[in-house]
Amino acid sequence: SSSSSSSSSSSPRSSSTGPGETAEEISLKRLFARITQIFEELPRERFTASQLSILVNSFARVGVRDETMMAMAAECAMMIDVREFEAQDISLIANAFSKLEFKNSLLFLHLSSAAQRLPHHAFLGQTAATLLNACASTNFDHLPLLLFLASVIRKLSPEQINEQHASMILNSFSRLCCLHPAVVSSISRSLLLRFSSPMSEVSGHSIANIFHSLAKLNIQDEQLVGKIVEILPQLNYRTMSPQSVANIAWSSSVLCVDHSPLLAWLVAAINFHLPSIRDQFLGQVLLFIRWYRLSLQKNTQEAGEGKGVDEHQHQHQHQHQHQHQH
Numbered sequence: 001s002s003s004s005s006s007s008s009s010s011s012p013r014s015s016s017t018g019p020g021e022t023a024e025e026i027s028l029k030r031l032f033a034r035i036t037q038i039f040e041e042l043p044r045e046r047f048t049a050s051q052l053s054i055l056v057n058s059f060a061r062v063g064v065r066d067e068t069m070m071a072m073a074a075e076c077a078m079m080i081d082v083r084e085f086e087a088q089d090i091s092l093i094a095n096a097f098s099k100l101e102f103k104n105s106l107l108f109l110h111l112s113s114a115a116q117r118l119p120h121h122a123f124l125g126q127t128a129a130t131l132l133n134a135c136a137s138t139n140f141d142h143l144p145l146l147l148f149l150a151s152v153i154r155k156l157s158p159e160q161i162n163e164q165h166a167s168m169i170l171n172s173f174s175r176l177c178c179l180h181p182a183v184v185s186s187i188s189r190s191l192l193l194r195f196s197s198p199m200s201e202v203s204g205h206s207i208a209n210i211f212h213s214l215a216k217l218n219i220q221d222e223q224l225v226g227k228i229v230e231i232l233p234q235l236n237y238r239t240m241s242p243q244s245v246a247n248i249a250w251s252s253s254v255l256c257v258d259h260s261p262l263l264a265w266l267v268a269a270i271n272f273h274l275p276s277i278r279d280q281f282l283g284q285v286l287l288f289i290r291w292y293r294l295s296l297q298k299n300t301q302e303a304g305e306g307k308g309v310d311e312h313q314h315q316h317q318h319q320h321q322h323q324h325q326h
Contacts, residue, residue: 170213250284
């Protein structure tokens, strides 16, 4: 289990050994290569959906990308009757294939059929978000499945959707370039309820992703955006990733957020993270800086015009009083 947790965030590794690998990595690959050999020798029909989901998810968690294994696993999954799949089985198998960067449209169509025959209440926030994320990662924009998942999400209670689930759902829909308005309302209610709880611990990474997805989808939800804008300056930007800071900066400019505490927080966060911000995210920061400068100029100009109006009114009142006294 220690190997799984340490490798889960890394990119998929080929099952063949390469230079510079540690003894532990080589040993791990040999172990999973042996598992592939055993799987190849067993009749496919002996595996249940639950057993297969555990098997392929193990490869994904460790990050071992074995093409032979995944091809056999896809074949095995499509031999299993759609009525035998549970929501978690579907979610885990789809997630494993997306994490290991294997695209198999026939497999995903089979999983889609299995998912749509289940009742909505069979899905939790985690399983729905994970399946949707897998579809986005593999560009599987199968409309019947997306509509089904949208319906599932709308029927989840606010307590079943945390900020991590909301982040995955919104980010997935933004990558698929589609979103049902009712899904936004459901997620907004859940997040506002969660953010209002005094016991809630907000993840900087998740809230940055939510904010970024709202901007990408151009969702003008005043309550939700207002709450996020209120929360962000309270977070420690030093513990956030440079990418998260860049995403927040870009989102603020796209949504035209004119909130002094957030803007001051962003300026400090950008100054702190600027040396570590990668080239592909510098454009987001530059867009924010341009928008921020224009915003400052506009505010200064409006303040000047307001001051001129006040002085004119003051002079008019003074002249009126002088005439009255005369």
